[in-house]
Amino acid sequence: MRAQRLLKVATVSASAILLVAACGGSSGSSSSGSASTGSAAASAGTDAAPAAPGGAAYAGPVGAGEGQVNILAWPGYVENGSTDPKVDWVTQFEKDSGCKVNLKTFGTSDEAVKLMQGGGWDVVSASGDATLRLIYGDLVQPVNTDLVPSYADIFPDLKMQKFNSVNGVAYGIPHGRGANLIMWNTDKVTTPLDSWAVTFDPNSPYKGAVTAYDSPIFIADAAVYLMATQPELGIKDPYALDKTQFDAAMALLTQQKDLISEYWSDYTKATQAFESGSTAVGTSWQVIENLAEADGGHVAAAKAKEGATGWSDTWMIAKDTPNINCAYKWVDYIASPSVNAQVAEWFGEAPSNAKACDLTSDKNFCTTYHAGDTEYWKDVYYWNTPTTACLDGRTDVQCIPYSEWGTAWSALRS
Amino acid sequence: MTTTTATHRGFWYRHPGLRLGGLLTAPMAWLVVVYLGSLAALFLTAFYQVDDFTGQVVRSFSLKNFQTLFTTSAYYQSVFRTISIALLVTILCLVIAVPLSFFMARVAPRSWRPVMVALVLTPLWASYLVKVYAWRSMLQPESGVIAWFLKPLGLDGPGYGYIGIVITLTYLWLPYMILPVYAGLTRLPDSMLDASADLGAHSGRTFRSIVIPMIFPSVVAGSIFTFSLSLGDYITAQIVGGKVTMLGNVVQQTYVTNLPFAAAVATLPVVIILLYLLAVRKTGALENV
Amino acid sequence: MTLSRGTKILLGIFALIAGAFVYVPLGIILINSFSTNKSLTWPPTGFTTEWWAKAVDNEGVRSALLTSVIVALCATAIALVLGLLISLAIARYRFFGRESISLLIVLPIALPGIVTGIALNNVFTSYLGGLTFLTLVVAHATFCMVVVYNNVLARLRRMGGSVEEASSDLGAGGWTTFRLVTFPLMKSAILAGGILAFGLSFDEIIVTTFTAGPGITTLPIWIYQNLFRPNQAPIVNVVAAALVLVSIIPIYVAQKFGSDDERAGGVI
Numbered sequence: 001m002r003a004q005r006l007l008k009v010a011t012v013s014a015s016a017i018l019l020v021a022a023c024g025g026s027s028g029s030s031s032s033g034s035a036s037t038g039s040a041a042a043s044a045g046t047d048a049a050p051a052a053p054g055g056a057a058y059a060g061p062v063g064a065g066e067g068q069v070n071i072l073a074w075p076g077y078v079e080n081g082s083t084d085p086k087v088d089w090v091t092q093f094e095k096d097s098g099c100k101v102n103l104k105t106f107g108t109s110d111e112a113v114k115l116m117q118g119g120g121w122d123v124v125s126a127s128g129d130a131t132l133r134l135i136y137g138d139l140v141q142p143v144n145t146d147l148v149p150s151y152a153d154i155f156p157d158l159k160m161q162k163f164n165s166v167n168g169v170a171y172g173i174p175h176g177r178g179a180n181l182i183m184w185n186t187d188k189v190t191t192p193l194d195s196w197a198v199t200f201d202p203n204s205p206y207k208g209a210v211t212a213y214d215s216p217i218f219i220a221d222a223a224v225y226l227m228a229t230q231p232e233l234g235i236k237d238p239y240a241l242d243k244t245q246f247d248a249a250m251a252l253l254t255q256q257k258d259l260i261s262e263y264w265s266d267y268t269k270a271t272q273a274f275e276s277g278s279t280a281v282g283t284s285w286q287v288i289e290n291l292a293e294a295d296g297g298h299v300a301a302a303k304a305k306e307g308a309t310g311w312s313d314t315w316m317i318a319k320d321t322p323n324i325n326c327a328y329k330w331v332d333y334i335a336s337p338s339v340n341a342q343v344a345e346w347f348g349e350a351p352s353n354a355k356a357c358d359l360t361s362d363k364n365f366c367t368t369y370h371a372g373d374t375e376y377w378k379d380v381y382y383w384n385t386p387t388t389a390c391l392d393g394r395t396d397v398q399c400i401p402y403s404e405w406g407t408a409w410s411a412l413r414s
Numbered sequence: 415m416t417t418t419t420a421t422h423r424g425f426w427y428r429h430p431g432l433r434l435g436g437l438l439t440a441p442m443a444w445l446v447v448v449y450l451g452s453l454a455a456l457f458l459t460a461f462y463q464v465d466d467f468t469g470q471v472v473r474s475f476s477l478k479n480f481q482t483l484f485t486t487s488a489y490y491q492s493v494f495r496t497i498s499i500a501l502l503v504t505i506l507c508l509v510i511a512v513p514l515s516f517f518m519a520r521v522a523p524r525s526w527r528p529v530m531v532a533l534v535l536t537p538l539w540a541s542y543l544v545k546v547y548a549w550r551s552m553l554q555p556e557s558g559v560i561a562w563f564l565k566p567l568g569l570d571g572p573g574y575g576y577i578g579i580v581i582t583l584t585y586l587w588l589p590y591m592i593l594p595v596y597a598g599l600t601r602l603p604d605s606m607l608d609a610s611a612d613l614g615a616h617s618g619r620t621f622r623s624i625v626i627p628m629i630f631p632s633v634v635a636g637s638i639f640t641f642s643l644s645l646g647d648y649i650t651a652q653i654v655g656g657k658v659t660m661l662g663n664v665v666q667q668t669y670v671t672n673l674p675f676a677a678a679v680a681t682l683p684v685v686i687i688l689l690y691l692l693a694v695r696k697t698g699a700l701e702n703v
Numbered sequence: 704m705t706l707s708r709g710t711k712i713l714l715g716i717f718a719l720i721a722g723a724f725v726y727v728p729l730g731i732i733l734i735n736s737f738s739t740n741k742s743l744t745w746p747p748t749g750f751t752t753e754w755w756a757k758a759v760d761n762e763g764v765r766s767a768l769l770t771s772v773i774v775a776l777c778a779t780a781i782a783l784v785l786g787l788l789i790s791l792a793i794a795r796y797r798f799f800g801r802e803s804i805s806l807l808i809v810l811p812i813a814l815p816g817i818v819t820g821i822a823l824n825n826v827f828t829s830y831l832g833g834l835t836f837l838t839l840v841v842a843h844a845t846f847c848m849v850v851v852y853n854n855v856l857a858r859l860r861r862m863g864g865s866v867e868e869a870s871s872d873l874g875a876g877g878w879t880t881f882r883l884v885t886f887p888l889m890k891s892a893i894l895a896g897g898i899l900a901f902g903l904s905f906d907e908i909i910v911t912t913f914t915a916g917p918g919i920t921t922l923p924i925w926i927y928q929n930l931f932r933p934n935q936a937p938i939v940n941v942v943a944a945a946l947v948l949v950s951i952i953p954i955y956v957a958q959k960f961g962s963d964d965e966r967a968g969g970v971i
Contacts, residue, residue, distance in 0.1 A: 070917045082763060083932060102918035105928075110670040113469055118824070119833035120917035137468035216671065260657045261555075262574065268931035269653075278555050278574070387467055401466040406671035407482065413657075414492040414664050426877055433877065434796045441789040441848065442804070449811060449819075449845055455829075456822040510721050517718040521711050532954050537725055539950030540732065542906055543926045544943035548728040551735070559731060562746065588725065617706050638813060646815015649908065653930075662817050669821055677825075680818045687813055691806060 053135070055319060057142040057169075062328045065099040069326035072115055072124040074313065075105040075267050076287040076347040077175070077334075084294065087346050089339050097333070099326035107265030108215040109383065110406070113137070122321040123330055125175055127311040128163035129217055129239075129383035129402075135171050140316040142169045147328050150335035153355045155372065163384065164314040172314035173335050178349030178369075179310035179380045180213070180221065183284035183301040185277050196225050196304045199282055200256055207259045211273060211282030214263035216402070216409035217383055220309050221283060222249040222256075224381060228306035237392035238309065239384040246400045250408055257412065267291075274299050286348025307379030344369070453684075460677035471673055479678035489664070493682060496661040499580055500644035506584040507591040507640045508633065515592055519599035534592050542586065546653045549582040550574075553654055574656030582654050583644045590643070591636035598632030599625075634694045641690060645683045729947060736940035758941040767925035774836075774921055775904040778843035782900045783893065785844070786851025793852075794859035795867075811846040819846070820913030827914065834916040842914040843907060847900035854896035858889050898953050 071078055078101065081088035090101050104121075106112045109130035116124055116139045126134055134140045145151045151159075151173055158174035165171055182193055188209065189198075198204045199212070200222075212218055223238035226248055235245050261279055264270035271288050273279035275297035289301040315334060317327045333339055337355035344351035345360055350371040357366035370376035384391060390399040426433050460479055463472045483489050518530045537545070552559040553574060560571040572578055602625065610620045648662030659667075661683055669676035706714075736754055738747035758764055793805055811819060819842070827838045866888065870880040908923035915924065926942065929935035 068918075082935065104917065108670070110469075114670040117470070118828045133468050137470055214667075257657065262656050266931065272931045272936075276554055276557055278557075385467065403464055403466045403469065403672060406668065407675065410664060410668045410672075410675075411486050411488040413659055413667060414488040430796070434792055434798060437788045437792040437796075438804075441785040441792075441808075444785055444845070444848075445807060445811075448823075448841060450807070452822040452826040453814075453818070455826050456818070459825060510724070513714055513717045514721045517714040521706065521714050522718075532951070533722065534725075535954050536947060536950060537729060539902060539906070539954070540729055540947045541923060541926055541943050543908060543923060543930060544732060544939060545728060547930050547939070548732045548735075552728065552731065585724070585728065611705070617710070638809075642813045642815065646817055648817060662815060665817050665821065673821075673825065676821065680815075680821060683815050684818055687815075691809065691813060695802070695806065 053138045053319075055138075055141050057144040058147065058317075058324050058328065060144060060147040060328075062147050062332075063325050065097045065326040065329060066323040067098065067326070068100040068102060069323050069330050070102045070104075070120060070122045071330065072104050072106060072112055072121045074125050074127075074347075075107075077125050077313075077343055078103045078105075079343075079346060083291075087342075089334075089342050093330065093333050093339075097326065097329045099323070099329060101330075107267065108213075109217065110215060111265075113139075116140075116318065122318050122323045122327045124316050124318065125313050126172070126316050127313050127383045129311075129385050131163045131172065131314055131316065132385050134316060135166060139319055140171055141319045141321075142171055143173060143317055143331070145170050145173070148173055148332045148335065150332050150337070150340075150353060153337065153353050154335065155352060155354050157374070158312065158352050161312070163312065163382070172316040173331050174352040175313040175315055175334070176340070176344050176347070176349040176352050177310060177312040177377070177380075177382065178286060178347070179303050179308045180283050181286060181289070181301040181308065182281065182304045183274060183289055183299055184281040185274055185279070186298040186300050188277055188280040192300060192302065193281065194302055194305050196221075196306055199259065200225055200252060202255055202258070204259050206280045209261050209278070209280035210256070210259040211270065211279040211284075212253075212256065212260060212263055213283050214265040214413070216405040217309070218283070219246070219249050219253065219405055219409065220381065220383070222252045224307050224309060226252065237390075238381050239386045240390040240392040240394065240399050241386070242390070242394075242397040242399055246408075250412065253412055263413070271295075271297075287346065290346065290348055303380075307381065310377075310380035310382050312382045341365075456677045457681060459674050460681060462674040464672050464674060469671055479675045482675070483678050483682075489679070492659065492661055492664055495576075495658070496645060496683075497686070499576070499583065499660065500641045502580050503583045503587065503644045504591075504637045504640045506580070507588050507636070510584070510588060511591040511595050511636065512629075512633070515596040515599050518596055519602075531596070534589050534596070538589050543649070545586060546582055546650050549578070549585065550654050553578045553581075574654050574658075576655075576658050578654040578656070579651055579658060579660070582650050583640075583647065586650070587640040587643050590639035591633075594632040594635040595629060598629040602628055638691070638694065642683075642687050645687060732940050732947075733944045736937060736944045738937065754937040754941045758938045758945070761938055763920070763925055763929075764922075764938065764942060767920045767922045770920060771905050771922040774839055774843060775901045777840045778847050778904045779897050779900045781840070781844035782847035782851050783897055786848045786896060786900075787855055787893065789848075790852045790855040790859060794856055795864065808849060808852055812849040816907075816909035817913075820910040823910070824913040834914060836916055836919055839911065839915045839919060839921075842910050843904040846907075846910070847904050850899045850903055851893070851896035854892045854899065855889060858892035859885075862888055894956075898956070902950075902953075 076083075078090055079087045080090035080101065080103075090103075094100055104115065106115060109127050112124060112126060112130050113133050115121065116134055117137070124130075124134070124140070126140075154174050158177070159165075160168070160170060161174075164174065182196060182199065184193055189206070198206055199210050204210065213221070219241075220238035223235050223241055223245065226233055226245070227235045227238065230248065233245050233248055235241065241249060262269075262273060264273065267285060267288055268291075270279070270284060271291045274284070274288065275292045275295060284301060286301065289299050292299045315331045317324070317331065321327055334343065335353055337353050338359045340351045340353040341356035341359040341361075344356060345362065345365060348369075350366070350369040351357065351360075354372075357371055360366065362368070366372065386399060386402045386405060388398050388401045390397065426436075459471065461475050461477065463474055463476055463478065464470065465472050518527065518534075522530065550558075553571060555561060555571065555573040558571060564571055572581070606624055606628070607620060610624050615623065646662050648660060648666050651658060651660045651663050655663075661679065665676045665680050668679060734747060737750045737752065739749035739751050789804075789808060793801060793808075823838070823842050823845075824834070827834055831838070862885075866884055867880050870884045875883065906923060907921075908927060911921055911924060912927070915921065920928075922942070926939050929939055
């Protein structure tokens, strides 16, 4: 009797253990994440940026793929046909390389940094306001550009910039660049707009139907507007704001809040809001206009005359990633001329690969998007990470660092 | 028989304490280590800082986060707004649930009961997100169902915002209030109601003096769900709230850039709910949850 | 308690209105799943069944559905075991700290999901190296446990200890009593708890976004990613409508078993 009972207990426990093992070992990659204990290199950031992590780049050569690659990307960069059946460059990559793409999109650079800190990602498309945080946060490794044949054709003025390289070491492959546009629903806004004024003016005719980007980096957009409307503040770089300038920008944003219907960080939510008309006007991306129009919406977009914030993105490879070969294959693939052309056209940004200009389906694409036009980019202020050391070079004052941008933004949104 | 049973009264029978220990070890280990442990770690993080540049957590102890939290008026407003939403939602759920459950438990024919309970339970299985999204499309200014309905009357719908959030949350948590109240009403012994009638009370008096006190624990049990679920919600605010945010949104937004601050903010709803739970423990509602 | 006819009619009308309030949005979801309009303005401009066809074909939905089912089954299994153990302890024993434990166990559900989510995420990413499938199951099991506990505890309390005492008096040992007396009487409560736990895990989004590893997409995550996308939003409606229709089965099962041994349990 006792033996029988023991046998029953043993069977039950054994099946329980099997169940736990099955549930524990199931699908999903085990992550290789780096612990987010404070980086040794990180200091309070009073002077020049701290020393960059050494970390050797992959020596190569790029061999057989590991079977999968986990990609963190801006929406619209990694399309596999699910958004629009005609828009797909991932399937070809998966066929050619044997690397299955696991994608997660994020809505803001902050989300990207946070996700990278959590670990498990192999490749990330980082904007200039995330790149340095990733580099100094010890989350990405230098990229061996010899292993990336497409790199040779990248526009020279995108290579080895302040935001994607440190001390002559490249940390990523440039992707493309674009500006944040003012977009409007043409049913609600009948005259084309060319200025941010209606999104900031307290007497705006579109009060209650304005949208803004839901991230602390949007404070820079307010600063750009102030550069034109309040030149006495002396703002030269919207990411280098001393206390007075910062307070002025926050005051503008607090005033703007009355006009806002919704803030957006999910680009699909913004698309739906513009299409349905619950949002009449506001800051947006080209891809949102493209999507809305493809869906039959009545929208239009333009770059405002006061200038705009923008972004210049870089594909970076996570430190200690187990899927290094797939990572390099992806980075080379996405920067190759025909794919770069496809992404640039879908997303609506200037491509990074000079050869892509010959391969776009719209032959005037590169001209329209000012791919080689340096004048155009003069008043586009790429997303950057504000630090206490003023980015415009001033040494007589301290500027507000990004962590305080975050605090101020969260107080605004609460 | 006595001898065999005596030898079969085994080890476990003679040591009830060990039996209890055996029952409790696994779940307690799980709850204490996994759950409480992670909550404690989070609470500890609230005292840390972030590096200005990389955004990584720096383990230097400081009260700065709590200072900022308690001295910035925006956060007070958020706390009050969130509590007011949670209370409103609870009250609305109550107002709808009590008469409905009363109908289900006492007025409708007994044979209808399984069907009615099934009808109450079914919406729980429609995805939370889709229900909120359905309300987004209903509340859509000018082109949603509600606006379409009210246009001939010359009225505007509430659109996205505070009212939208309250309506949606009430809708979402209503089954959680109906079920305990219904269960409480069905358990109400008929004998008590008969006795009350025998003593000369009419229905209204019986309802006030007998029914309400007896279902009070069930009501409180339901309110635990509606209150706490509303207090911590942020997705509903994101989808139908327009620019209005709740405490959960503050946590979710600051979490990406400043985990210690988010942890500090997160302690607020925890404290509020703990206080609420301790207060209602006395009413015996926790037995009915 | 006798109510006047008028009151009864009023209550009936109220019940109808409440029922409408509950089911109109669900009806709209169903109608939108057939709508040709992708940005879901009302009224729909036309009707089509193409979304239902697309939903069946959609690989994203299918793999998300499978992931959700597996996660929910694993979490429910763990929750059943732990919930059963702890409800037996609370219901049948008196010990120091019992009140505190019964408060503690409600916390995973009472505390906001985002708090649980970021707490677990913090521990998993800082100390355990990262998020995986297992971290997700652990997170889900933690709050599913509460649902099982509630159901089983309620049943154990209603049962009272007299049946078990009678069993002991007749000579049955602890395990035998559990096996032959307690467990059969609790079966429907366990089933109900299990079904509720499964449903809770299946639909959970907040804790899931914070604890799922890279590449793990449960159905709610898939829905969240596709809610607003013009080409996918109608499929989301199809999925929701299908879930409601399919859920009628477990609800019916739970009801049937629930009412069966109610009588057996009520040995007062």
